[in-house]
Amino acid sequence: MVQSAQFAHSLEGWFGLLPLWGWAAVSAFIVIYFLALPFGGLATYIERKIAADMQDRIGPNRVGPIGLFQFAADAVKMLAKEDFIPKGGDRFLFNLAPLFVVVGSCTAFAVLPLSKYLIGADLNIGVVFILAVTTLIAPGLLLGSWASENKWSLLGGLRAASQIVSYEIPVALSILPIVLISGSLQIGSIVEQQGWTVFGENQASYHFWNAFHNPFTFFSMFLLFIGGLAETNRIPFDLPEAESELVSGFNTEFSGMRFGLYALGEFCDVFVMSAMVTALYLGGWHIPFLDIEKLGFALPTALVAFVQFHMFMIKTLLVVFVVMWLRWTLPRLRVDQLMGMCWKGLLPLAFFNILGTALWMWVFKGQSLMQLLAGHG
Amino acid sequence: MNKVLLLAEILTVASALVVGFHPNILYASVFLLFTFCGVAVMFLYAGADFLAGAQIIIYVGGVTILILFAIMLTQWLYKIKLADLRNKMILPAILSVAVAVFLYRALHQMVATLPLQTPEALEKFTSTPKTALMGHALLGSYLLPFEAITILLLGAMVGAVWLARPE
Numbered sequence: 001m002v003q004s005a006q007f008a009h010s011l012e013g014w015f016g017l018l019p020l021w022g023w024a025a026v027s028a029f030i031v032i033y034f035l036a037l038p039f040g041g042l043a044t045y046i047e048r049k050i051a052a053d054m055q056d057r058i059g060p061n062r063v064g065p066i067g068l069f070q071f072a073a074d075a076v077k078m079l080a081k082e083d084f085i086p087k088g089g090d091r092f093l094f095n096l097a098p099l100f101v102v103v104g105s106c107t108a109f110a111v112l113p114l115s116k117y118l119i120g121a122d123l124n125i126g127v128v129f130i131l132a133v134t135t136l137i138a139p140g141l142l143l144g145s146w147a148s149e150n151k152w153s154l155l156g157g158l159r160a161a162s163q164i165v166s167y168e169i170p171v172a173l174s175i176l177p178i179v180l181i182s183g184s185l186q187i188g189s190i191v192e193q194q195g196w197t198v199f200g201e202n203q204a205s206y207h208f209w210n211a212f213h214n215p216f217t218f219f220s221m222f223l224l225f226i227g228g229l230a231e232t233n234r235i236p237f238d239l240p241e242a243e244s245e246l247v248s249g250f251n252t253e254f255s256g257m258r259f260g261l262y263a264l265g266e267f268c269d270v271f272v273m274s275a276m277v278t279a280l281y282l283g284g285w286h287i288p289f290l291d292i293e294k295l296g297f298a299l300p301t302a303l304v305a306f307v308q309f310h311m312f313m314i315k316t317l318l319v320v321f322v323v324m325w326l327r328w329t330l331p332r333l334r335v336d337q338l339m340g341m342c343w344k345g346l347l348p349l350a351f352f353n354i355l356g357t358a359l360w361m362w363v364f365k366g367q368s369l370m371q372l373l374a375g376h377g
Numbered sequence: 378m379n380k381v382l383l384l385a386e387i388l389t390v391a392s393a394l395v396v397g398f399h400p401n402i403l404y405a406s407v408f409l410l411f412t413f414c415g416v417a418v419m420f421l422y423a424g425a426d427f428l429a430g431a432q433i434i435i436y437v438g439g440v441t442i443l444i445l446f447a448i449m450l451t452q453w454l455y456k457i458k459l460a461d462l463r464n465k466m467i468l469p470a471i472l473s474v475a476v477a478v479f480l481y482r483a484l485h486q487m488v489a490t491l492p493l494q495t496p497e498a499l500e501k502f503t504s505t506p507k508t509a510l511m512g513h514a515l516l517g518s519y520l521l522p523f524e525a526i527t528i529l530l531l532g533a534m535v536g537a538v539w540l541a542r543p544e
């Protein structure tokens with residue numbers, strides 16, 4: 001339970017060992033090489049495999065066992081490609097733009113609650129922190145598209161920025177019911193409160209997964225998921241890179257590792273969005289109906305963290321699977337449909353959910369559906 | 378001196394100078410983004426963590442994007458060079474120095490009245506979480522100003538929709 005100011009101060013305390021840039025490099029190295037890069041790389045492989053399955057093909061199967069090293073081959077190919085910058089483009093912004101996307105999506109990994117004992121920094125503004133750092137992605141897309149000196153790119157970038165700015169609002173509003181329920185913005189404590197168990201003494205104080213707290217939060221979860229899809233520019237909201245309209249949208253002129261950074265950033269963003277749905281609505285690291293720490297005998301903390309980490313990953317990757325599944329199921333929306341859906345569909349529904357949840361909290365004195373059913377009401 | 382804070386201050390001031398003096402308005406707005414990020418880190422060190430998050434969401438995710446939009450969609454705005462404005466810099470310079478002096482004096486007086494003179498008091502102040510306190514204050518003792526602002530913002534939004542409506 002680290003407060004963000006304390007976190008900054010404790011960071012300061014460690015500076016005796018290494019200079020500031022050293023610590024920045026170490027922490028960035030850990031996040032990128034142990035979380036973001038493996039996920040981003042494997043996700044491209046898994047996405048292709050899922051696509052192949054859904055289209056009755058085999059998919060990548062040449063590099064390594066069942067094609068598992070395809071992503072490494074792709075990375076080598078990207079690094080070996082010509083480093084191309086358009087002649088009329090803006091060199092400085094062209095180099096800077098992909099970094100915004102990577103920094104924005106990788107920094108959010110710091111507050112993801114992988115387990116009760118495995119969380120980079122359990123900031124007391126955790127949810128706001130994720131929303132804040134992922135907004136850095138929008139300037140990255142917009143500046144990259146402008147620096148490309150290409151009309152398709154610019155159209156894609158403008159679409160991306162307007163889409164992300166618009167959908168930020170329903171996303172933030174569909175997080176609010178959870179803040180109402182938990183009375184906290186700290187992701188660790190939000191997840192902790194969802195640990196309702198069948199035979200536990202904590203039934204009265206803990207509620208089950210927030211998605212099943214009341215009917216309004218159940219709908220709110222889908223709003224968060226849809227808004228997250230739009231914020232990460234995934235199909236059916238991939239208008240910024242719509243291949244059939246804009247060549248490849250904002251990343252048309254990007255090649256080699258700069259394109260790789262955009263792709264990596266997008267996959268990391270998908271993971272962060274799915275992790276947010278998991279942590280806020282699907283109980284995070286909790287095993288349903290079971291508290292691994294209250295089995296009657298004590299387990300080593302490392303084992304608890306291991307099991308919780310895998311539970312969290314299973315849930316998150318299931319959400320990621322749904323994201324990929326939708327990609328091969330739904331057609332792309334039109335621009336006017338996209339904006340109409342955000343402002344006329346998701347926004348009023350999100351307000352309705354907030355009011356409904358507040359009403360539920362008032363009528364049932366903060367008890368969740370599961371607690372009422374178990375007779376604690 | 379706190380190193381992270383020092384770095385944030387350097388980032389803020391250096392980016393602000395670029396914003397003020399770069400001839401290309403697009404670069405100025407990109408560096409405005411870095412200024413906002415630096416200010417957010419300063420808020421963090423002042424113990425205002427929620428404000429830091431809100432600063433990034435609203436200023437980086439909203440205001441900077443809108444500025445970039447305006448620049449990219451307005452043809453003549455991008456072509457303006459600083460040379461065109463050189464003879465118009467005297468009055469703004471005087472005004473900004475006056476504002477800086479006023480802000481410094483006002484903040485100095487305000488800080489003197491706060492019970493934060495000892496390092497311990499300052500440490501305690503910056504390390505207490507304030508999000509819950511802020512929520513209670515906004516919906517408790519400051520409810521009337523809060524509601525007044527929401528009505529003002531609602532009016533602004535209705536006005537914007539009215540201006541943008543199809544004829």
